Amino acid sequence: MQYDFLSHDPALDDPLPAVDRARLLTQLRAYVPADTIVDETEAMRPFECDGLTVYRCLPLVVVLPHTVEQAQSVLRICHAEGVPVVTRGAGTGLSAGALPCANGVLLVLTRLNRILEIDNERRLARVEPGVRNIAISEAVAAFDLYYAPDPSSQLACSIGGNIGENAGGVHCLKYGLTVNNVLALKVLTIEGELLELGGPGLESPGFDLVSLLIGSEGMLGVVVEITVKLLVRPPSTQTMMVSFDDVAAAADTVANIISAGVIPAGLEMMDNLTICAVEEFIAVGYPTDAAALLLVEMDGEEQDVLEQLNQCAEIARETGATAIHVAESEAERARLWRGRKSAFPALARLKPDYYCIDGTIPRSAIAEVLAYIKDAGDRAGFQVANVFHAGDGNLHPLIIFDSNVEGIIPRVEDLAGLIMEKCVAVGGTITGEHGVGREKINQMAAQFGDAEIAQFMRVKEALDPQKLLNPGKNIPTLRRCQEYRSIMSSRAEPAAAGASGGLS
Amino acid sequence: MSTPADLSNKLKLAITDARDSGGSLGIVSGGSKSTAAALGGDSTLDISGHRGIVAYQPTELVVTVRAGTPVAELDAALDEQGQMLACEWPDLGGRATVGGSVATGIAGPRRPYGGGGRDVVLGVRLINGLGEVLSFGGQVMKNVAGYDLSRLMVGSRGCLGVLLDVSLKLVPQAPRDITQLITMPSSADAATYTLNLIRQSMPVSASCYHNGQLWLRLSGSESALNKLDLGPRVEEGDDLSFWQDLKNRELPFFNNPEQPLWRIALPEGIGELPLDGQILSEWHGCLRWYRGGADNVRQVVSDLGGFAQRMDGDYATEPAPVEQDPVQQRWHERLRAAFDPDRVFNPALNFGGATGEH
Numbered sequence: 001m002q003y004d005f006l007s008h009d010p011a012l013d014d015p016l017p018a019v020d021r022a023r024l025l026t027q028l029r030a031y032v033p034a035d036t037i038v039d040e041t042e043a044m045r046p047f048e049c050d051g052l053t054v055y056r057c058l059p060l061v062v063v064l065p066h067t068v069e070q071a072q073s074v075l076r077i078c079h080a081e082g083v084p085v086v087t088r089g090a091g092t093g094l095s096a097g098a099l100p101c102a103n104g105v106l107l108v109l110t111r112l113n114r115i116l117e118i119d120n121e122r123r124l125a126r127v128e129p130g131v132r133n134i135a136i137s138e139a140v141a142a143f144d145l146y147y148a149p150d151p152s153s154q155l156a157c158s159i160g161g162n163i164g165e166n167a168g169g170v171h172c173l174k175y176g177l178t179v180n181n182v183l184a185l186k187v188l189t190i191e192g193e194l195l196e197l198g199g200p201g202l203e204s205p206g207f208d209l210v211s212l213l214i215g216s217e218g219m220l221g222v223v224v225e226i227t228v229k230l231l232v233r234p235p236s237t238q239t240m241m242v243s244f245d246d247v248a249a250a251a252d253t254v255a256n257i258i259s260a261g262v263i264p265a266g267l268e269m270m271d272n273l274t275i276c277a278v279e280e281f282i283a284v285g286y287p288t289d290a291a292a293l294l295l296v297e298m299d300g301e302e303q304d305v306l307e308q309l310n311q312c313a314e315i316a317r318e319t320g321a322t323a324i325h326v327a328e329s330e331a332e333r334a335r336l337w338r339g340r341k342s343a344f345p346a347l348a349r350l351k352p353d354y355y356c357i358d359g360t361i362p363r364s365a366i367a368e369v370l371a372y373i374k375d376a377g378d379r380a381g382f383q384v385a386n387v388f389h390a391g392d393g394n395l396h397p398l399i400i401f402d403s404n405v406e407g408i409i410p411r412v413e414d415l416a417g418l419i420m421e422k423c424v425a426v427g428g429t430i431t432g433e434h435g436v437g438r439e440k441i442n443q444m445a446a447q448f449g450d451a452e453i454a455q456f457m458r459v460k461e462a463l464d465p466q467k468l469l470n471p472g473k474n475i476p477t478l479r480r481c482q483e484y485r486s487i488m489s490s491r492a493e494p495a496a497a498g499a500s501g502g503l504s
Numbered sequence: 505m506s507t508p509a510d511l512s513n514k515l516k517l518a519i520t521d522a523r524d525s526g527g528s529l530g531i532v533s534g535g536s537k538s539t540a541a542a543l544g545g546d547s548t549l550d551i552s553g554h555r556g557i558v559a560y561q562p563t564e565l566v567v568t569v570r571a572g573t574p575v576a577e578l579d580a581a582l583d584e585q586g587q588m589l590a591c592e593w594p595d596l597g598g599r600a601t602v603g604g605s606v607a608t609g610i611a612g613p614r615r616p617y618g619g620g621g622r623d624v625v626l627g628v629r630l631i632n633g634l635g636e637v638l639s640f641g642g643q644v645m646k647n648v649a650g651y652d653l654s655r656l657m658v659g660s661r662g663c664l665g666v667l668l669d670v671s672l673k674l675v676p677q678a679p680r681d682i683t684q685l686i687t688m689p690s691s692a693d694a695a696t697y698t699l700n701l702i703r704q705s706m707p708v709s710a711s712c713y714h715n716g717q718l719w720l721r722l723s724g725s726e727s728a729l730n731k732l733d734l735g736p737r738v739e740e741g742d743d744l745s746f747w748q749d750l751k752n753r754e755l756p757f758f759n760n761p762e763q764p765l766w767r768i769a770l771p772e773g774i775g776e777l778p779l780d781g782q783i784l785s786e787w788h789g790c791l792r793w794y795r796g797g798a799d800n801v802r803q804v805v806s807d808l809g810g811f812a813q814r815m816d817g818d819y820a821t822e823p824a825p826v827e828q829d830p831v832q833q834r835w836h837e838r839l840r841a842a843f844d845p846d847r848v849f850n851p852a853l854n855f856g857g858a859t860g861e862h
Binding site for chain 1: 561562563564565566586587609611615616619620622623632636637638639640642643644645646647648649650651652653655656658659660664675676677699702703704705706707724725727728731769770771772773787790791809810811829831832835836838839841842843
């Protein structure tokens with residue numbers, strides 16, 4: 001089933017250039033090998049969406065280069081011919097950031113999957129963008145090193161996509177996001193030129209273009225090589241499971257732990273709906289009678305870990321924890337985390353579809369926003385599960401629904417919009433780690449004013465004047481912003497409104 | 505303590521006036537890193553009056569502070585709550601401000617172990633060259649809406665906009681810091697020794713080698729630090745003043761105006777530098793201070809994959825050697841024009857052909 005809620009709209013989006021497909025294919029065939037080109041409709045099907053499967057679109061052609069030079073050729077052709085280019089890695093993204101452009105090339109970099117260099121001494125790895133996130137940590141495990149950012153999709157997601165979205169994970173509270181763990185990039189400009197940014201040292205002259213590129217959703221350049229920082233595996237790691245009979249008490253515990261001066265390596269929260277779904281799915285030993293559960297992980301020197309774990313347990317008890325359990329073995333610790341990382345698929349078994357939101361809020365607002373979500377969900381007639389990076393204040397409410405129900409998608413999008421706007425209202429953001437992509441293009445108007453949007457566009461045009469890279473993503477046009485804001489302000493009672501708040 | 509004041513409107517007006525009259529501005533604050541003359545501009549825009557903490561909730565580990573606020577004042581407020589900035593900005597005798605520290609991308613002794621400016625900036629409010637007040641990023645830990653224009657401000661030297669407020673990520677102070685003083689035959693040995701500790705997950709938070717001595721700061725819990733046996737410790741109190749003097753360039757090493765001072769950033773694992781003169785190393789060798797008369801400093805350092813800047817005098821205008829890469833230059837020029845098309849800000853600073861400190 002295909003939804004056109006957010007498909008390209010000539011009235012609200014920048015016009016897409018007309019492209020002569022036959023001419024494009026001829027050009028591509030002249031410069032890149034035949035086995036890199038996929039142009040038959042059925043063969044292109046697997047590429048028509050990313051992890052947010054409700055949005056689908058077939059590109060004109062898919063190209064899977066084996067080498068950086070081939071990617072360079074593709075960009076040169078597209079630049080010369082004025083053809084849009086959407087870059088994609090493993091396609092696990094959740095914001096339709098890698099949604100193909102109907103008039104463009106889909107440049108898939110999964111074949112650029114070599115680990116080029118492991119520098120054990122300097123604790124660096126130089127990798128191609130198609131390398132999977134987990135493969136880096138696996139390749140350096142023998143040196144007792146690892147790559148810290150660990151999105152839940154880390155078995156499948158590629159490091160190039162992590163750069164595009166500035167991916168986070170369960171350990172970024174202590175170790176930072178992708179941007180805090182990358183030292184250098186090699187980037188192809190839309191003109192097909194190779195640019196080297198950053199370096200193995202801690203400083204480089206000039207603007208911090210590495211930071212600018214990270215999280216830019218493939219709209220400023222195409223990243224073809226990444227130098228990541230590796231960390232030394234801590235000597236001791238302990239995980240504690242804390243149960244609560246009240247969601248607010250769990251939320252307060254999170255704020256109290258942080259304010260006590262403790263930074264856990266991971267601090268995750270899940271609600272009863274999630275706990276039960278996970279238990280039914282893989283039975284990891286979560287207490288199904290708890291209203292909320294915290295997973296608290298400490299790592300570092302053994303003595304420090306024990307002291308901090310005790311301190312957290314004390315805080316949790318004082319804040320109303322009903323049970324506290326420290327994993328007794330490495331196997332049990334792994335099991336507790338497997339439950340957390342399986343939460344999305346577990347919830348997916350409740351109804352055919354789920355829609356994941358990614359707002360980040362101040363920690364002090366967690367209880368308030370969770371109550372709002374429950375209330376808004378009830379009023380809109382949806383179950384909403386919560387499993388999220390509580391230590392970072394990064395929520396992942398999952399609206400559970402069945403897309404076979406007629407007209408349900410706009411209602412889901414309405415509820416999602418309300419939750420995102422609530423996040424902005426309490427001082428947070430519409431997206432913490434999944435990116436804007438196409439999915440949240442309208443909510444950008446809630447997050448930013450016209451002047452900021454215009455500044456984003458000038459940055460885009462500075463580096464990609466023809467706006468060929470990933471068109472229609474991340475930054476909405478001012479027309480779209482105005483339209484969205486006028487619809488929002490005309491909504492008298494948002495959740496109860498029968499009409500869709502969407503733009504079409 | 506200075507009086508907090510919000511000069512946003514006044515600054516905006518000054519920028520709009522300058523732009524409308526075809527003029528330009530040199531942006532200064534505490535004057536610890538540059539003079540107005542070095543930045544160019546028909547007149548000076550002094551942001552030092554725009555100061556004060558806008559919001560600070562210790563439980564959120566975030567502070568929002570006006571750009572003209574002295575670093576020393578911010579540090580004192582954070583210290584009261586047992587928190588700090590991981591990048592350990594120099595306070596330069598009370599003159600360094602938050603805005604200048606972000607704009608120059610400077611960082612102190614904790615840089616390799618705790619993070620730099622790009623790791624602490626979460627959000628900014630700024631005025632671009634069109635006189636528009638813009639907000640990017642925010643006060644939360646994770647935020648990927650739009651391009652990351654707040655981190656882009658780190659090291660941009662005021663060429664993209666005048667910073668108004670900056671939201672910074674904080675960390676709790678460690679329960680305890682200790683400093684060890686260890687005799688070492690060479691800076692390379694000192695670096696190896698320090699890296700070995702890091703490989704053993706020891707909580708190294710600063711390192712400095714000079715005159716045969718390695719100064720090593722470790723930060724952690726009382727019990728963990730007590731288990732370490734690395735030799736004699738520096739008396740409590742003396743250690744504090746050593747690191748303070750190091751980050752503020754007040755050690756005797758820095759006090760020798762006879763010879764030029766260079767700041768040299770290097771990749772890890774580079775041995776002794778082939779330069780005649782005195783060297784003080786920080787960051788287990790990734791940062792070196794050179795005092796001496798060599799005339800080929802830039803070339804030597806660039807060949808080793810690093811870059812050097814003159815730090816005495818008006819170092820802000822001293823061009824660091826950049827890649828003479830035309831694409832890099834184009835991106836710098838176009839980005840600058842995207843924020844400040846009429847080149848109102850710091851016109852003497854040139855990112856296109858020569859780039860300054862970052």
